[in-house]
Amino acid sequence: xxxxxxxxxxxxxxxxxxxxxxxxxxxxxxxxxxxxxxxxxxxxxxxxxxxxxxxxxxxxxxxxxxxxxxxxxxxxxxxxxxxxxxxxxxxxxxxxxxxxxxxxxxxxxxxxxxxxxxxxxxxxxxxxxxxxxxxxxxxxxxxxxxxxxxxxxxxxxxxxxxxxxxxxxxxxxxxxxxxxxxxxxxxxxxxxxxxxxxxxxxxxxxxxxxxxxxxxxxxxxxxxxxxxxxxxxxxxxxxxxxxxxxxxxxxxxxxxxxxxxxxxxxxxxxxxx
Numbered sequence: 271x272x273x274x275x276x277x278x279x280x281x282x283x284x285x286x287x288x289x290x291x292x293x294x295x296x297x298x299x300x301x302x303x304x305x306x307x308x309x310x311x312x313x314x315x316x317x318x319x320x321x322x323x324x325x326x327x328x329x330x331x332x333x334x335x336x337x338x339x340x341x342x343x344x345x346x347x348x349x350x351x352x353x354x355x356x357x358x359x360x361x362x363x364x365x366x367x368x369x370x371x372x373x374x375x376x377x378x379x380x381x382x383x384x385x386x387x388x389x390x391x392x393x394x395x396x397x398x399x400x401x402x403x404x405x406x407x408x409x410x411x412x413x414x415x416x417x418x419x420x421x422x423x424x425x426x427x428x429x430x431x432x433x434x435x436x437x438x439x440x441x442x443x444x445x446x447x448x449x450x451x452x453x454x455x456x457x458x459x460x461x462x463x464x465x466x467x468x469x470x471x472x473x474x475x476x477x478x479x480x481x482x483x484x485x486x487x488x489x490x491x492x493x494x495x496x497x498x499x500x501x502x503x504x505x506x507x508x509x510x511x512x513x514x515x516x517x518x519x520x521x522x523x524x525x526x527x528x529x530x531x532x533x534x535x536x537x538x539x540x541x542x543x
Contacts, residue, residue, distance in 0.1 A: 316405070317398045324397030330391040331530045336376035338387055340449050341366055347450050381449030386459055388441040396489065399430030417501055420494050427493035432486045440474040442481060488536040495528035 312319040344365055369377045403426040403460060410416045435442070447453050448461045455461040466472045503516050503524060516524075 311456050317401050320397040320401035321394040323396035325390045328393030329386060329389075331393075332385045332389040333379075333382065338383045339381055339385065340378060341369070343446060343450055345451055346367070383421075384441055384445035384448055386443055388438050392438045394439075395434035396430050397439065399433050400426055400493070404431065418497055420498055423494040423497040424490045427490035428486045431489035432482055435485050436478070439478050439481060443474055443476055446477070453520055483535055488532050491532035491535055492528050495531050496524060499524045499528060 312322070327406065345362065348365070348498065362414065367377075373380065404418060405415070407426075408416050408418045444458060444461050447465065448455050450460060453461065455464070469476065476501075486490075500516065503520055507516065507520075
């Protein structure tokens with residue numbers, strides 16, 4: 271009498287070929303559907319996508335480089351407060367050693383919270399404004415989206431950074447004072463309260479013009495250098511006009527060089543209150 275094998279035990283073609291069989295759980299299916307909906311929303315709202323991308327990149331870069339930002343602020347403040355004959359004696363390593371001795375290693379991340387409050391939404395707003403300006407003004411004679419020229423990139427960077435810098439200047443003021451070491455603030459609330467009580471609302475926008483005079487030109491120059499270097503890389507490495515992607519390593523190199531060039535030009539305006 272022939273035996274019959276249950277259909278549920280019959281091996282499939284994938285099993286016979288040795289491929290693993292995976293079955294999505296309801297939770298995994300729900301996650302996939304959520305990711306699909308998020309992707310559809312972001313695809314339909316590129317400005318929102320730019321804001322989220324900028325906020326995430328701003329958060330990561332702030333946490334990684336906060337120690338350098340704090341030491342830079344302390345060096346600038348020490349140079350301003352010191353006698354002209356002693357300015358040359360102010361050095362990076364002794365200052366870092368002093369911070370580690372007096373505030374422990376976590377002292378290097380002092381001011382991270384106000385930095386995040388400034389950089390996360392600030393970079394997001396900057397990216398969103400850039401995307402809006404590019405979408406609105408970077409079109410050829412046929413109405414097709416194109417890459418910005420050097421002048422356009424410079425103007426877009428200046429405008430978008432001025433926009434975000436103006437909105438977030440109160441956070442910038444509190445951040446700079448909190449991590450400067452000059453004021454004996456224990457909390458951000460204390461810094462905010464003291465600044466407002468002693469100087470009024472105008473104290474929260476102190477240093478607006480020096481800040482914009484540094485940040486806006488830097489962002490304009492950075493975006494100009496970055497966009498032009500990226501277009502040069504695409505022209506030299508792309509085999510197809512429709513291929514507009516470059517490797518992450520090359521993107522990092524281009525961004526690094528653009529940042530160095532922009533920093534050299536704007537360094538004199540990097541000392542602000």
